[in-house]
Amino acid sequence: MHSVGLVLHPRRDSAPAVAAVLDWAANRGIEILGIADEIGRLDCAAVGVLPAELGRRSDLMVSLGGDGTMLRAMRLADGQRAPVLGVNLGKLGFLAEVDVPDLPDALSAIDGHEFTIEPRLAVDAVLGGQTVTAFNDVAVVRVPGDGSAVVAVRVAGQPFVSYSADAVIVATPTGSTAYSFSAGGPITSPAVEALLVTPAAPHSAYSRGVVLSVHDEVVLDILPSSGRLAVEVDGEVAGYVQPGDRIELRGRPSAARVVRLGLTTFYQRARRKLRLTDSAEIPPSAPDGAGGWT
Known part of the structure; x- marks a missing residue:
């Protein structure tokens, strides 16, 4: 390894983490x-x-922050x-793999090729002749006052x-635990190559989400009865569409690669982050999947 690139959170104090990387x-x-x-x-000397x-x-590339910073690093x-x-x-x-105190050991492991790669799917959307990418x-x-989507x-x-x-949300497996999840979409392993289409607060005859092949092009047609809609790409407004407009979307496998050191699995992270252990369906004495008991 000859060079390491840093991506910093815009507000959090990243100085200790940057110092740890420079010292290493x-x-x-x-x-x-x-x-x-x-x-x-x-x-600093970067x-x-x-x-x-x-x-x-x-x-x-080393992302210093949270999932938002990690998404930005993946786009870069x-x-x-x-x-x-x-x-x-x-x-x-x-998406984060280590905490700051573990950073030097993690960098040494990566330098010694003791890690695995988790490919991450992106979705490219054509909006007004411009292509934007989301992970x-x-x-x-819907824009308040402008009617439903x-x-x-x-x-x-x-x-x-x-x-x-x-x-209406078109999510990657990475995004299955974000907006799509809050709208009732399924948790999806990042190993799955698929696009999830999930309606938020639907009030139509069909209200279920769907899981689509990553190899099929998906088109969203904005129908005549729709209001003006904001197009959000990874949570940021990228533009607006009107009735009669369309958005073409296509999944792109392995657009970015995430480092994994074998410390936790996706299922352990999802269970902890989403507090799935609080579910009434999981008895307090059930095994936690890591050799112990909750």
């Missing part, structure tokens, strides 16, 4: 890179580069060789289902 790299001849505007907040350069010049690494290591700076997330979800969301879903060129709802 100091005697190994490894260059530490960072987005110039971000590392400018810190008095080399500032443009966002577009970071994934291209890094052998490993999209299509590049660098895998992404998530370092937790605060609340437990789904969690693309959602069409009335949307027809076409799959592989054929009409499939339609919804009238507050929002």
